[in-house]
Amino acid sequence: MAATAKTVETVRDVEAYKYGFVTDIESDLAPKGLSEEIVRFISAKKNEPKWMLEWRLKAYRYWLTLADEEPTWAKLHFPKIDYQDSYYYAAPKQKVGPKSLDEVDPQLLETYKKLGIPLLEQQILSGVAVDAVFDSVSVATTYKKKLNELGVIFCPISEAVQKHPELVQKYLCSVVPVGDNFYVALNSAVFTDGSFVYIPKGLRCPMELSTYFRINEKNTGQFERTLIIADEGSYVSYLEGCTAPQRDENQLHAAVVELIALDNAEIKYSTVQNWYPGDKDGKGGIYNFVTKRGACRGKNSKIMWTQVETGSAITWKYPSCILQGDGSVGEFYSVAITNNHQQADTGTKMIHIGKNTRSKIISKGISAGKSSNTYRGLVRIQGKADGARNYTKCDSLLIGSTCGAHTVPYIENRSPTAQTEHEATTSKIGEDQLFYCMQRGMTQEEAVSLIVNGFCKEVLQTLPMEFAVEAQKLVGVSLEGGVG
Amino acid sequence: MALIEIKNLHVSVQGKDILKGISLTINAGEVHAIMGPNGTGKSTLSNVIAGREGYEVTQGSVSFDGQDLLAMPPDARARAGVFLAFQYPVEIPGVSTSAFLKTAINAKRRTEGKPEIDAMEFLKLVKAKNKALGIPDDMIKRPLNVGFSGGEKKRAEVLQMTLLEPRFAVLDETDSGLDIDALKIVSDGVNALRGPTRAFLVITHYQRLLNYIVPDYVHVMAGGRIVKSGGKELAYELEAEGYTKYLAAA
Numbered sequence: 001m002a003a004t005a006k007t008v009e010t011v012r013d014v015e016a017y018k019y020g021f022v023t024d025i026e027s028d029l030a031p032k033g034l035s036e037e038i039v040r041f042i043s044a045k046k047n048e049p050k051w052m053l054e055w056r057l058k059a060y061r062y063w064l065t066l067a068d069e070e071p072t073w074a075k076l077h078f079p080k081i082d083y084q085d086s087y088y089y090a091a092p093k094q095k096v097g098p099k100s101l102d103e104v105d106p107q108l109l110e111t112y113k114k115l116g117i118p119l120l121e122q123q124i125l126s127g128v129a130v131d132a133v134f135d136s137v138s139v140a141t142t143y144k145k146k147l148n149e150l151g152v153i154f155c156p157i158s159e160a161v162q163k164h165p166e167l168v169q170k171y172l173c174s175v176v177p178v179g180d181n182f183y184v185a186l187n188s189a190v191f192t193d194g195s196f197v198y199i200p201k202g203l204r205c206p207m208e209l210s211t212y213f214r215i216n217e218k219n220t221g222q223f224e225r226t227l228i229i230a231d232e233g234s235y236v237s238y239l240e241g242c243t244a245p246q247r248d249e250n251q252l253h254a255a256v257v258e259l260i261a262l263d264n265a266e267i268k269y270s271t272v273q274n275w276y277p278g279d280k281d282g283k284g285g286i287y288n289f290v291t292k293r294g295a296c297r298g299k300n301s302k303i304m305w306t307q308v309e310t311g312s313a314i315t316w317k318y319p320s321c322i323l324q325g326d327g328s329v330g331e332f333y334s335v336a337i338t339n340n341h342q343q344a345d346t347g348t349k350m351i352h353i354g355k356n357t358r359s360k361i362i363s364k365g366i367s368a369g370k371s372s373n374t375y376r377g378l379v380r381i382q383g384k385a386d387g388a389r390n391y392t393k394c395d396s397l398l399i400g401s402t403c404g405a406h407t408v409p410y411i412e413n414r415s416p417t418a419q420t421e422h423e424a425t426t427s428k429i430g431e432d433q434l435f436y437c438m439q440r441g442m443t444q445e446e447a448v449s450l451i452v453n454g455f456c457k458e459v460l461q462t463l464p465m466e467f468a469v470e471a472q473k474l475v476g477v478s479l480e481g482g483v484g
Numbered sequence: 485m486a487l488i489e490i491k492n493l494h495v496s497v498q499g500k501d502i503l504k505g506i507s508l509t510i511n512a513g514e515v516h517a518i519m520g521p522n523g524t525g526k527s528t529l530s531n532v533i534a535g536r537e538g539y540e541v542t543q544g545s546v547s548f549d550g551q552d553l554l555a556m557p558p559d560a561r562a563r564a565g566v567f568l569a570f571q572y573p574v575e576i577p578g579v580s581t582s583a584f585l586k587t588a589i590n591a592k593r594r595t596e597g598k599p600e601i602d603a604m605e606f607l608k609l610v611k612a613k614n615k616a617l618g619i620p621d622d623m624i625k626r627p628l629n630v631g632f633s634g635g636e637k638k639r640a641e642v643l644q645m646t647l648l649e650p651r652f653a654v655l656d657e658t659d660s661g662l663d664i665d666a667l668k669i670v671s672d673g674v675n676a677l678r679g680p681t682r683a684f685l686v687i688t689h690y691q692r693l694l695n696y697i698v699p700d701y702v703h704v705m706a707g708g709r710i711v712k713s714g715g716k717e718l719a720y721e722l723e724a725e726g727y728t729k730y731l732a733a734a
């Protein structure tokens with residue numbers, strides 16, 4: 001058999017999902033299905049003020065009107081989701097929030113360890129503050145004190161609703177309106193947790209803020225909600241990463257992330273997404289319908305999205321930037337790897353509104369097996385965005401001949417003084433390249449990993465150091481044949 | 485002791501017989517040269533030794549250090565100490581030469597039960613070898629073989645060989661595309677590796693290389709067979725007379 005064909009087969013053979021395990025922590029479940037009662041239940045569980053409940057109900061009622069308007073324009077195929085067949089609330093059995101890590105369920109800590117997230121060591125060694133989200137409820141927040149002293153607010157969003165209602169009311173939904181799309185309306189009605197970050201004026205946040213998400217409860221949709229505000233002249237780097245246990249049924253995940261950068265502020269948002277992609281026959285796996293959007297609201301503000309997407313059965317995700325402030329900058333760096341029967345339709349939107357706004361898009365799609373990988377991007381330059389610039393580069397790498405790669409760039413330029421530049425390439429891992437590497441003693445998996453890592457280097461190097469190493473390993477693992 | 489033993493090797497490519505009964509025994513410590521006209525099967529022999537796909541061995545055997553080489557996958561052959569300096573080195577865009585070298589070195593070290601090479605140690609090692617081979621240190625920052633000149637590619641092959649210290653190396657026309665100075669440097673690189681535990685098979689078109697890498701034996705290959713074997717003086721004879729009479733014989 002030819003080496004490439006063998007690679008195709010071995011990557012198809014990814015059997016046991018490397019991080020496949022389920023923690024049996026009993027959950028506090030709301031009854032199955034979605035109704036006004038469930039929305040009220042969630043809000044009550046969270047002790048929310050009335051305005052929040054009203055806001056959720058409004059979203060829910062709007063969602064009902066969208067009943068048959070799930071987006072269908074993406075190049076994705078999946079059975080219709082029965083939204084009444086899911087649970088919308090699950091909490092680990094912990095009545096009172098832990099005061100320190102010692103109070104955290106040891107089994108939970110063990111789970112984190114398996115995922116390579118040793119909280120205790122992280123605290124001591126890396127200086128990374130971790131707001132660990134486990135099944136929709138935050139169970140551990142570290143470094144809170146230090147951040148507090150600096151005036152940084154980094155807490156579960158439910159806590160922000162209680163303690164910082166003025167910020168939440170001012171900014172929530174200010175970038176992604178409730179009615180933006182089907183999934184946003186759904187998320188707004190039922191979101192259970194997520195993170196809230198506020199960086200005060202002029203502060204360069206001295207540590208990377210990170211959140212690890214896990215989906216653990218069977219049939220529980222996850223509706224995370226993240227809101228990050230960088231006040232004038234501030235800077236923050238936020239990391240989001242996740243791995244999830246193996247499971248059989250499709251799981252919906254519809255998160256919403258909103259970023260707001262005021263004058264001269266900068267937000268760097270990095271994601272490594274490695275949810276269960278389904279088995280080699282395409283059974284199971286997470287459905288990931290995410291809406292991520294940032295507003296460069298202030299002058300010379302900057303938002304940079306970096307994503308490494310290796311998991312999920314379906315990825316529907318377009319982290320975007322609205323470049324409102326004059327001189328603001330939006331950047332999008334993406335690696336999307338699909339294998340077996342995975343489907344990804346991902347990209348970005350760069351909306352140039354302010355003068356002299358600049359955007360840069362670097363997308364690397366890697367497809368193997370029978371997967372489908374689509375880059376979909378929009379660059380819109382509005383009439384008043386004098387001197388706007390965009391540079392887009394989309395590269396696709398194919399492994400084998402049964403996968404598909406597609407590039408769908410939309411460019412709308414209404415400003416005579418703006419410039420856009422678009423480059424796209426498609427290449428294949430050649431048999432001769434694999435043989436060459438193997439002749440130097442590398443296994444086929446090592447060779448694939450080396451070549452693919454080389455292909456996505458430009459994106460991986462934008463990740464914060466500690467994440468970059470992890471991501472490089474992940475890139476290899478996600479294309480690995482058999483568990484090594 | 486025979487390090488590599490090729491017995492009555494017949495190989496076909498896409499149904500066409502290319503090698504028609506090659507027998508060759510190379511002992512540790514020896515350097516053998518194969519000379520022959522284009523299209524005669526020299527690269528086919530190298531590729532079969534290295535384990536490339538697409539070559540069907542219809543008869544015969546190849547053993548390496550007593551093991552059945554043909555039964556081993558290409559990476560296992562490499563880790564056992566078989567090295568091929570490619571006639572046409574492959575470009576690997578995006579992968580820096582240094583990342584490639586480090587991965588290859590670590591694959592070998594893993595086999596030897598050694599830990600991964602430390603970053604400083606790696607740099608020191610590569611710099612030393614670069615110096616000996618006249619390779620600018622900047623070269624290892626570039627993607628492997630991408631945009632390399634013919635000569636740079638060949639030097640990069642020798643650099644890899646020097647770093648991996650194989651027990652048996654096949655050099656497939658490593659001299660082609662090299663000017664005389666480069667040829668000397670590359671030959672010095674090979675000669676530095678010569679020793680009682682190592683063997684080389686040097687494939688070349690020109691006698692010139694054999695002035696620098698002096699072989700113990702020279703074989704003439706034509707029409708998929710070794711048609712004549714002798715000492716190093718055979719190379720001079722070929723230089724003077726050409727291959728015509730062997731072609732006729734084949």
Ligand SMILES: Nc1ncnc2c1ncn2[C@@H]1O[C@H](COP(=O)(O)OP(=O)(O)O)[C@@H](O)[C@H]1O
Pocket residue numbers: 497498502520521522523524525526527528529538
């Ligand atoms: N992959 C291949 N597919 C088809 N024919 C091949 C292939 N490789 C080699 N050949 C043929 O085999 C013969 C020997 O080629 P090769 O081994 O490259 O010769 P040499 O290295 O002596 O010049 C040539 O006729 C060549 O065309």
Ligand SMILES: [Mg+2]
Pocket residue numbers: 526527528571656657
């Ligand atoms: Mg040849």
